[in-house]
Amino acid sequence: MGDDTLKTTLSAKHYQADQINDWCAGCGDHGILRALEKAMAKLELARDQTAVFGGIGCSGKTPYYLNVGGVHTLHGRVLSFAAGAKLANPALNVIAIGGDGDGLSIGAGHFVNSGRRNLDLLYILFNNGVYGLTKGQAAPTLRIGEKTRSMPRCVIQQHMNPIALAVISGYTWVARGYAYDVPALTDLVVAAMQHRGIAFLEVLQPCPKYNDLHTKDWYGDRLYKLSDDGYQALIAAETDAASVQQIYNEALARAAQWGELVPTGLFLQDLSKPDFRSQLAGLQPGIARRPPCQCVVTDDSGRTQIDLEPLFETLRIAADSSQT
Amino acid sequence: MGDDTLKTTLSAKHYQADQINDWCAGCGDHGILRALEKAMAKLELARDQTAVFGGIGCSGKTPYYLNVGGVHTLHGRVLSFAAGAKLANPALNVIAIGGDGDGLSIGAGHFVNSGRRNLDLLYILFNNGVYGLTKGQAAPTLRIGEKTRSMPRCVIQQHMNPIALAVISGYTWVARGYAYDVPALTDLVVAAMQHRGIAFLEVLQPCPKYNDLHTKDWYGDRLYKLSDDGYQALIAAETDAASVQQIYNEALARAAQWGELVPTGLFLQDLSKPDFRSQLAGLQPGIARRPPCQCVVTDDSGRTQIDLEPLFETLRIAADSSQT
Amino acid sequence: MLSDQRIWYAVSSIITRINSAVVKHGTENLAWRIGGPQGSGINRIARLFARACAAQGMEVICRREYHSNIMGRHSYNDVVISAQALQCHRESTDILVTFDAETLCRHVHSLKPWGFALYADADGDVGLGRLPYLDQRLRDDLNAALSAAGLPETTQGLLEMAEQRGVRTVCIPYQALLERLADQLGMVKKAVSATQNMLAVAISAALIGMPEQALLAALEQTFLGKEHIVRMNREAVAIAYNHAQQLQPHVFRISLHGQASPRLLLDGTQSVALGKLAAGMGFQSYYPISPATDESTFLEARAEVRSTRGETCGPLVLQVEDELAAINMASGAALTGARSATATSGPGFSLMAEGLGWAGMNEVPLVITLYQRGGPSTGMPTRTDQGDLLFALHAGHGEFPRIILASGDVASCFYDAAQAFDYAERYQTPVIQMLDKALTSTLQTVPVFDTAAVTIDRGAVLASSEQQPQAVERFALTASGISPRPLLGQPGTWYWSTGVEHSEWGQVSEDPVLREQMMEKRAHKLALAAAEIPLSEKLEIHGDEDAAFTIFTWGSNKGAVLDALQQLSDRGIRARAVVLRLLWPFPADAVQALLQSASPSVMVECNYSAELNSLFVQQARRGCDHLVLKYSGRPISAEALLPQLVSIQAGDAGYRNVLRNAYE
Amino acid sequence: MLSDQRIWYAVSSIITRINSAVVKHGTENLAWRIGGPQGSGINRIARLFARACAAQGMEVICRREYHSNIMGRHSYNDVVISAQALQCHRESTDILVTFDAETLCRHVHSLKPWGFALYADADGDVGLGRLPYLDQRLRDDLNAALSAAGLPETTQGLLEMAEQRGVRTVCIPYQALLERLADQLGMVKKAVSATQNMLAVAISAALIGMPEQALLAALEQTFLGKEHIVRMNREAVAIAYNHAQQLQPHVFRISLHGQASPRLLLDGTQSVALGKLAAGMGFQSYYPISPATDESTFLEARAEVRSTRGETCGPLVLQVEDELAAINMASGAALTGARSATATSGPGFSLMAEGLGWAGMNEVPLVITLYQRGGPSTGMPTRTDQGDLLFALHAGHGEFPRIILASGDVASCFYDAAQAFDYAERYQTPVIQMLDKALTSTLQTVPVFDTAAVTIDRGAVLASSEQQPQAVERFALTASGISPRPLLGQPGTWYWSTGVEHSEWGQVSEDPVLREQMMEKRAHKLALAAAEIPLSEKLEIHGDEDAAFTIFTWGSNKGAVLDALQQLSDRGIRARAVVLRLLWPFPADAVQALLQSASPSVMVECNYSAELNSLFVQQARRGCDHLVLKYSGRPISAEALLPQLVSIQAGDAGYRNVLRNAYE
Numbered sequence A, B: 001m002g003d004d005t006l007k008t009t010l011s012a013k014h015y016q017a018d019q020i021n022d023w024c025a026g027c028g029d030h031g032i033l034r035a036l037e038k039a040m041a042k043l044e045l046a047r048d049q050t051a052v053f054g055g056i057g058c059s060g061k062t063p064y065y066l067n068v069g070g071v072h073t074l075h076g077r078v079l080s081f082a083a084g085a086k087l088a089n090p091a092l093n094v095i096a097i098g099g100d101g102d103g104l105s106i107g108a109g110h111f112v113n114s115g116r117r118n119l120d121l122l123y124i125l126f127n128n129g130v131y132g133l134t135k136g137q138a139a140p141t142l143r144i145g146e147k148t149r150s151m152p153r154c155v156i157q158q159h160m161n162p163i164a165l166a167v168i169s170g171y172t173w174v175a176r177g178y179a180y181d182v183p184a185l186t187d188l189v190v191a192a193m194q195h196r197g198i199a200f201l202e203v204l205q206p207c208p209k210y211n212d213l214h215t216k217d218w219y220g221d222r223l224y225k226l227s228d229d230g231y232q233a234l235i236a237a238e239t240d241a242a243s244v245q246q247i248y249n250e251a252l253a254r255a256a257q258w259g260e261l262v263p264t265g266l267f268l269q270d271l272s273k274p275d276f277r278s279q280l281a282g283l284q285p286g287i288a289r290r291p292p293c294q295c296v297v298t299d300d301s302g303r304t305q306i307d308l309e310p311l312f313e314t315l316r317i318a319a320d321s322s323q324t
Numbered sequence C, D: 001m002l003s004d005q006r007i008w009y010a011v012s013s014i015i016t017r018i019n020s021a022v023v024k025h026g027t028e029n030l031a032w033r034i035g036g037p038q039g040s041g042i043n044r045i046a047r048l049f050a051r052a053c054a055a056q057g058m059e060v061i062c063r064r065e066y067h068s069n070i071m072g073r074h075s076y077n078d079v080v081i082s083a084q085a086l087q088c089h090r091e092s093t094d095i096l097v098t099f100d101a102e103t104l105c106r107h108v109h110s111l112k113p114w115g116f117a118l119y120a121d122a123d124g125d126v127g128l129g130r131l132p133y134l135d136q137r138l139r140d141d142l143n144a145a146l147s148a149a150g151l152p153e154t155t156q157g158l159l160e161m162a163e164q165r166g167v168r169t170v171c172i173p174y175q176a177l178l179e180r181l182a183d184q185l186g187m188v189k190k191a192v193s194a195t196q197n198m199l200a201v202a203i204s205a206a207l208i209g210m211p212e213q214a215l216l217a218a219l220e221q222t223f224l225g226k227e228h229i230v231r232m233n234r235e236a237v238a239i240a241y242n243h244a245q246q247l248q249p250h251v252f253r254i255s256l257h258g259q260a261s262p263r264l265l266l267d268g269t270q271s272v273a274l275g276k277l278a279a280g281m282g283f284q285s286y287y288p289i290s291p292a293t294d295e296s297t298f299l300e301a302r303a304e305v306r307s308t309r310g311e312t313c314g315p316l317v318l319q320v321e322d323e324l325a326a327i328n329m330a331s332g333a334a335l336t337g338a339r340s341a342t343a344t345s346g347p348g349f350s351l352m353a354e355g356l357g358w359a360g361m362n363e364v365p366l367v368i369t370l371y372q373r374g375g376p377s378t379g380m381p382t383r384t385d386q387g388d389l390l391f392a393l394h395a396g397h398g399e400f401p402r403i404i405l406a407s408g409d410v411a412s413c414f415y416d417a418a419q420a421f422d423y424a425e426r427y428q429t430p431v432i433q434m435l436d437k438a439l440t441s442t443l444q445t446v447p448v449f450d451t452a453a454v455t456i457d458r459g460a461v462l463a464s465s466e467q468q469p470q471a472v473e474r475f476a477l478t479a480s481g482i483s484p485r486p487l488l489g490q491p492g493t494w495y496w497s498t499g500v501e502h503s504e505w506g507q508v509s510e511d512p513v514l515r516e517q518m519m520e521k522r523a524h525k526l527a528l529a530a531a532e533i534p535l536s537e538k539l540e541i542h543g544d545e546d547a548a549f550t551i552f553t554w555g556s557n558k559g560a561v562l563d564a565l566q567q568l569s570d571r572g573i574r575a576r577a578v579v580l581r582l583l584w585p586f587p588a589d590a591v592q593a594l595l596q597s598a599s600p601s602v603m604v605e606c607n608y609s610a611e612l613n614s615l616f617v618q619q620a621r622r623g624c625d626h627l628v629l630k631y632s633g634r635p636i637s638a639e640a641l642l643p644q645l646v647s648i649q650a651g652d653a654g655y656r657n658v659l660r661n662a663y664e
Ligand SMILES: Cc1ncc(C[n+]2csc(CCOP(=O)(O)OP(=O)(O)O)c2C)c(N)n1
Pocket: A056, A057, A058, A059, A060, A075, A098, A099, A100, A101, A102, A103, A126, A128, A130, A131, A132, A133, A134, A139, D287, D288, D289, D290, D323, D347, D348, D351, D378
């Protein structure tokens, strides 16, 4: 068995792929990548049992740079691919990564519907306010009236609030990190991976190339940590409905903060909702024992060993007994 | 001019198309249709200046039955078609209609992103908990553990809360009606059409054919009117941020109610956000004067009268002055 | 030994009368049609009737027509009963069972002159103008015919007109029968009104001499576990049989030398579902859409399959938010080694174009079951069409390999579905299995499937390594174009893959040379498939192999073509039929050879633009001499095809021949 | 009168030397190439240089190659300068301007033996292993060549190798020049380092004898309003010209008999944008995607267009959430009478398949500009390809009409874009205008567009009624298949429309007869378009119309074919070129006739599977005798095409000929 679990110590370096990285110098993406490597090392994720999926955008290139299974998918569709792999092989550690355009614009339908499923995976959204790879058009996170240097005109629509949307959509672990605060971001990734259920991590990611509004400087004074503020994000398994509502309200109020103060850290962890796998097991216990990636059963000569008799039975026309 | 505005009195009957209706007897859709006809009559909408767009589903058939412009679009895409028409001809009264599968499952991306645009149209979502036209599969509004008679297995995902999603997505008028309470629903449609900006109206719509959980009986005692409860939904144009947040929180708390008590009526009307057209006019004043549907300008012989000279100017290679 | 009761009458006498008609039926058969408003249980009752017939040892093939509507609009089912298996429905009918006036209006014209029309007393004199769901066009046509014949514009007029043709009309006093039933059960009439269609079926069953017991057995199997319903219907059957005695019984007779061997009675969606299960499918994501949904619903309800050793290994079948999610989730699942699929119809498939390309670029073994329905756009969701072939062939921007299989009958749906996974894994590319709505809703008796024939070929999978985990090349350049496939989560390896043009390592590359190599690698796999897949899996030849008269077709038309072929042969006309199964890579050489020796050649398709014929021209450099097309949303029948073929063979037909029937 | 300064040297002397080469250039021209990392301003500076040349009266045609990356990976631009308009870039170059080692490695092989390589002193001896962005394959090839020649695996080795071929290598002390500039401006060196590429351009401009003034004028126009930048670069130009005097100046000479007439210098996206504006487009929704975005961005920034009467009537150009929204919003807008469009590339177009079908079914005049890029899947977003033709032709389930136009050069992009709306409105059907990335990014001097030639045909619009508002038939059955089109919001009328099969009233209908009529109606419009559109709008014939040697092509290859044609003619080889513009409805008769008289016939395409040739076979029942294909993601040049054509004409070539160049 070549399983990575046999290996005792994996350092962040082990997770770095030997691949040329083509992000701009100074891009927030580099910090996020560092945090991922570190978190993987902390968690000692087996590299052969881990898969990172990327959407399309600068952010979406992340999988290339990590020494674990890496799948570069389609614009807006990363959550679908990631969910498919996780459902088919529940032993995989699955991380889905995408930009704010990827996740909130073209991928918004999957964003919202993935919250409903509470599948045990982590979705990281790189919020840089722009479409990096297509040269700086407004992403849905940019606010009305804002205009980066890459845009001919200012935004005339409301922005989307990823944290609020995740909370409302049913993500059971919702947090925000900052690309340049690698230690804190590392901890968030670790916590997210330890959460059982779907985790959403927004990362504030300066794009020095196109977004001249939300720069390192801009974030500088504004960011604060929710935990420093005595904020309570946890909903324990057996919390009463009123208290649950209370915490959701609080999370949404904090999500609405932007401007003078921008909160980071964990907004919500809801342990009161069952995760998808346990729900599925209730419906179809067999799946828990034999995951979809192991459903092919053959004998030595390659003949299928699936027994269709019980199904044939329900469709069979029995020869009439009165007939000889 | 055959403009309907010349006509003084239009009754609900004038809005009924002479078309056979193929919804099931007892379906909530009938009530909604009645409310639409009545609201149109109350508003005296010019039939030639009004267009109703439908998604795909039982709900999506609504346009056929109304004596105004009617466009039966694609599954999940109704908001896009409706927005296109409204943007191109702002004088049109535009109503988009779709099912809960249409709007929250396949159309969720447009649902969420349309909130951002705050375009002056009304979106009505028929919430019957199921996919009516495809025979009763679970819609995203159905709750975890629920199983209607049409489903082989129960739902194992969280439900989606349309009101909460609309609030978070930026809809500036958000309400819920009930299909069998036609008078109240009529008033809501009237109010929605009078709102300037994007209005979202969820209608609780029993589907007697497939949804045996959320029946007339089930709703019977549970429904109450927010207005009866002293609930305040209005955010005036110049409200301070804290009060705005307060009302949003309240709206979300009410949106979370379900079970013993199910609120109906107006959850939110936010006048503090500019509507799309006024924003656009700021950017491109010409559009306000001449809408996209009138951009073709020709002379008598059909030659275009668009003057490209100013644009050519920026791309022209001037003959070098030193050259004769 | 045949019991006296079980001798059914009539077809032989029909045959006698048919002889004088244009079309000679090669096989004894009886067509029974029931119609009524959607939601009134027509489909269920027709299946029950079919089951009863089948249990009597007869072969049945059933067609279902319905509107895209839940309650109220018209629907109907045909059950064609025969001793030897038929492959196709009939457009005409021998017995028409109705209990609403609309059904009478729509179908009385389709009755054979010797046929029977059963109708409710209440429907005997209804003005055509009072039937809201009757299409304006049809109403106008009927009214025109009636007034030309000097008859009133009512159902009575239509009945009279039919009688003038020889049709026997039988009025059934449903209300009185229901009252009697209510009385006997001590219930109010309204509570038993749902048995009306059981009454109708039972009366017609009695008329053709079906033993009451047979019907009751089918009844019990249909409503298994629903005691109350069974009891009610049981009584209804008794009353119906009783009533039928007052009518002239045993009007039709079928000489019974039916099957004693066990068979399955199932439709196209069920057959596909079973094939997928047999192949060990582990994952199917889908979004509901007619007519594909039934397959997934069937699978969902029966997902806990077991192996012969008793392990549960049912697939995970999941309704997801849309078709984009469906195809991409299935791709994600396939990367882990799960045999993965999705099932959809035109509109959903349109949304899958991008995901299909991703699977092609990433060499993902992915199966897509495409149930064609009437297009374009939302089109006719519950009607048949074969208008997606060229789209399926070209869906997705850019150039990448795919394999397309078309299934032609209910039984092959099973084997094709199973084999699709083999092709997908062997050539590491998406496979599209195409059906059409007609096939989907064809309910048919077929021999029990031979599961032992399903052998599984998983293609080249990378061997698991015993070493320290390491990255491996997903897209190694090999002579065959096929790179041994690592799986996500496979112990000892990880790899990259991407929809961007890439190196062997699945890393982005825009190097022009590598690009050429990768394009060539992917294209090569298709060439390999074309070379490796045996001819017998590419097409079937039926009839007289040496005949020049050659009929080409694909999909559900196969049934009509085969039945017509039989009838041609009965008339002494030599002909062969070529049914294409592998549509891509296209079996160009074989088709070219067949076309060369064909005279005349005919293409039979259920679409407007003769898509397979276009493909013939493009790939085999030659099209057929004649086209026979139908694009009304209704399937082609042998009955309609035969005269067309006869006239083609006689040299009387033009190039393009459209089959039309205004009464379907 | 030509000033002394403005005589450029060299091409004539090149010509002398070329005579001995295989390929004889028919037109005097000079190819200049600049390369460097993305984000370092290469494209802007190349445009500036092109503008300077054009302002001197020369014709320029420029090519742009870049990676799908924002900063760091390699990009390059070619500017080909000539006195008479050329239609195509060159793969070889005469002057190579570099200031990084990677550019040197990638392009030094493409220099003509008489060419010049300008490189930075720092790059003169860099190990190839130290260049992270150099593709492994290329590094291996270069190293192999170097070691075979006994040279070190460094840039120095490559420079030596080039010198051995005759290439003149010129080392530029950029750092010293920048220091001087900083000194002069009283700034720190870092603050002026962005002028490095200006230095490079200016030195090469000086080398070819371009007047300093010309460059300065272009500089000012490029950085209009950016005083600071202009000042800095002005100084840089001075320093560069000064430095160039130390080098051997005026190495190349072009005899100048250039244009005095005003022209535009623009690329394909800008040309399309202007065409849309000319046509009165009112609405464009889009989602960003390479290489389509530039068009929408250009439009967004210039949306406030005016009529000659001064009314503002700019289009609303809107970035929306995805391509599904983009196409469907545009359809919604089109229903109101706005001329509506969307622009996208492969992946986006894949997502539009369903919306396209809706527009087809609803007879919506909708224009889709499809910028092809390397596929499949995400593919090569910034490289060229013509792999979407058959997909565009079949996209969307079911059968419905569409019109497909392909533009072949920068100028026709304008006229085609404008006319697309006429076709769309006349035949009430979606029109797809296809370009490819090569054309998109071709920057070229063209005669100023003739706006007066843009006449507008809005097709049959329903007359507004003076009466009480009333419902009207949207889909009236007419002889032509075209129903006068009511508009949403048109006073006096309302109507229904739907993607479901429908009656004349736009109401759902599943009637089989109506279905047939509607299918026939829609198909008829396409037949009408095929009949009405004049041949001159279907295809162009260039060269010797009576020649048998016939080269067919479409899209941006037109340029390569036309230039090659000229060169064939220079060599006395008679040939004609047929450039297809209307790809659907396919001009079958015309093509058939041309194929009949063609010998040999050649198809030139930028894809793997020769898609247009497939269409020829399918529609004209005959393909070409030879294929010349390229699918490395790079465009075909006349330079590469010519020898291929010569060998085809000589009977030396096989059927399938792939153009390859490992150094693009
Ligand atoms: C279907 C489709 N549409 C459009 C594109 C073009 N595209 C590539 S990246 C991108 C946006 C990237 O923005 P974001 O998701 O915010 O990622 P970032 O680059 O900012 O990390 C777009 C629109 C595409 N690849 N596919």
